[in-house]
Amino acid sequence: DIQMTQSPSSLSASVGDRVTITCRASQTINNYLNWYQHKAGKAPKLLIYGASNLQSGVPSTRFSGSGSGTDFTLTISSLQPEDYATYYCQETYSTPYTFGQGTKLEIK
Amino acid sequence: QVQLQQSSPGLVKPSQTLSLTCAISGDSVSSNSVAWNWIRQSPSRGLEWLGRTYYRSKWSNDYAVSVKSRITINPDTSKNQFSLHLNSVTPEDTAVYYCARSNWGFLHFDYWGQGTLVTVS
Numbered sequence: 537d538i539q540m541t542q543s544p545s546s547l548s549a550s551v552g553d554r555v556t557i558t559c560r561a562s563q564t565i566n567n568y569l570n571w572y573q574h575k576a577g578k579a580p581k582l583l584i585y586g587a588s589n590l591q592s593g594v595p596s597t598r599f600s601g602s603g604s605g606t607d608f609t610l611t612i613s614s615l616q617p618e619d620y621a622t623y624y625c626q627e628t629y630s631t632p633y634t635f636g637q638g639t640k641l642e643i644k
Numbered sequence: 645q646v647q648l649q650q651s652s653p654g655l656v657k658p659s660q661t662l663s664l665t666c667a668i669s670g671d672s673v674s675s676n677s678v679a680w681n682w683i684r685q686s687p688s689r690g691l692e693w694l695g696r697t698y699y700r701s702k703w704s705n706d707y708a709v710s711v712k713s714r715i716t717i718n719p720d721t722s723k724n725q726f727s728l729h730l731n732s733v734t735p736e737d738t739a740v741y742y743c744a745r746s747n748w749g750f751l752h753f754d755y756w757g758q759g760t761l762v763t764v765s
Contacts, residue, residue: 580753580756586752591752591754633693635692
């Protein structure tokens with residue numbers, strides 16, 4: 537199975553800050569990398585698919601994804617109060633479509 | 645707008661079978677450009693993909709090796725839904741279970757059910 541390693545596991549930041557979360561795959565996954573936002577008690581929400589494609593309805597002014605091969609990045613350009621959540625990467629290159637362990641983004 | 649509505653069994657006894665359904669609106673379980681998945685989340689295992697069903701001229705399933713001997717995912721075209729059956733459950737199967745649609749481009753999970761907490765006790 538492909539292993540997905542996110543860093544950091546937790547992060548404290550202030551409203552308006554620029555935040556970067558990284559995800560590394562244990563082998564090349566081309567661009568089969570997705571990012572999700574998860575808030576407690578809700579279903580995960582797709583933000584980015586195919587490493588850099590913004591899901592419809594996700595604010596393009598704030599969220600962006602980049603990377604290819606094994607190393608990927610999710611960037612939130614200016615944190616808003618509604619962005620505090622846990623973020624997960626996921627590879628969909630091969631089953632079992634492994635998720636990262638998550639990055640919990642907290643208010644500073 | 646696609647919506648996925650999950651059933652809620654709640655409590656299952658050890659060694660019994662966990663059964664969940666996911667009712668689809670705004671799409672068809674027989675669509676040939678998507679797949680229908682089950683995922684679970686627990687503190688010990690994180691988010692874990694369990695398996696999927698999809699239709700491409702015929703029905704197919706893929707399952708995670710970790711549960712392959714115990715899992716069945718079935719489509720129900722008459723009710724436009726799909727189901728998860730996980731047998732011989734143990735407390736390790738306690739988790740929040742989600743259904744989700746995956747798109748056949750990058751296989752990303754674009755629509756999710758609301759989640760169902762299943763406790764094995």
